[in-house]
Amino acid sequence: MKEKVLNALKWFFKSYIWLGVLLLAIDIITKQIILGFHALEGDLISDWGFVRIRFILNRGAAFGMGTGNAVANRVLYLVIASLISIGLVTYLIIKRKDVKAYVRASLIMVVTGAIGNMIDRIFYAPEFAVVDWIDFYWVPGWVWVFNIADSCIVVAAFMLIIYVIVGEVKEYKAKNKTTVKTVNDNKKILSKTEKERLEAEQAQEKESK
Numbered sequence: 001m002k003e004k005v006l007n008a009l010k011w012f013f014k015s016y017i018w019l020g021v022l023l024l025a026i027d028i029i030t031k032q033i034i035l036g037f038h039a040l041e042g043d044l045i046s047d048w049g050f051v052r053i054r055f056i057l058n059r060g061a062a063f064g065m066g067t068g069n070a071v072a073n074r075v076l077y078l079v080i081a082s083l084i085s086i087g088l089v090t091y092l093i094i095k096r097k098d099v100k101a102y103v104r105a106s107l108i109m110v111v112t113g114a115i116g117n118m119i120d121r122i123f124y125a126p127e128f129a130v131v132d133w134i135d136f137y138w139v140p141g142w143v144w145v146f147n148i149a150d151s152c153i154v155v156a157a158f159m160l161i162i163y164v165i166v167g168e169v170k171e172y173k174a175k176n177k178t179t180v181k182t183v184n185d186n187k188k189i190l191s192k193t194e195k196e197r198l199e200a201e202q203a204q205e206k207e208s209k
Contacts, residue, residue: 016105020112027116027148031131045133052137056145057129085114102163109156116149 012018037045039055046053088107091099099107120130132145146154 014101014104016101016108019105020108023109023112023148023152024116027112027152028119030133030148031120034131034133035126050136050138052135053133054135054145056132056135057126058132058145059127059129082114082118085111085118103160106156106159106163109152109159113149113151113153113156116147116152 034045034053034055037043037055039045041055041057043055044052045055088111091107117130121128130147130149132147132150134147134151135145136142
């Protein structure tokens with residue numbers, strides 16, 4: 001029994017489900033705290049100098065994107081988020097032994113972000129919109145207000161992009177290394193053949209003398 005529990009805990013840790021649960025809890029709690037201020041939409045709740053806490057209802061998709069129709073946005077987001085979540089979870093279940101920990105954590109973060117905002121759409125947020133509250137107003141040209149769920153998706157996307165770039169660089173270096181080795185080996189073979197030819201010619205000249 002103890003061994004089964006330890007194996008289950010080991011699997012839970014390696015699956016990074018704990019990371020998803022933790023981030024989802026933080027997302028839900030922070031949104032509830034913002035709603036607890038009973039602020040009007042657009043109100044500034046707090047200014048921390050480097051970031052403002054502002055109450056925004058996002059009726060679109062991530063970072064305020066979407067159509068002008070609130071119902072269409074809600075349905076669109078729920079469908080897309082559901083498909084993404086189901087697809088990634090299925091992939092992780094099927095390929096769990098082949099997926100590296102770094103990629104697994106990234107995919108779990110994407111699922112967490114999708115579920116976090118989906119909860120707003122389905123349950124508690126006013127007008128079934130997503131509660132956004134993080135505003136990096138000091139960044140030139142910054143117009144977006146977002147939440148923890150959005151952050152999970154964006155950070156995970158960057159992690160996956162970096163993973164792909166690093167993988168491509170490693171593969172490129174490995175191919176170049178193989179090519180250089182092949183060229184050097186060919187040079188060695190040619191050098192050896194050339195040496196043997198010269199020795200044969202020298203031996204033939206001696207015999208003729």
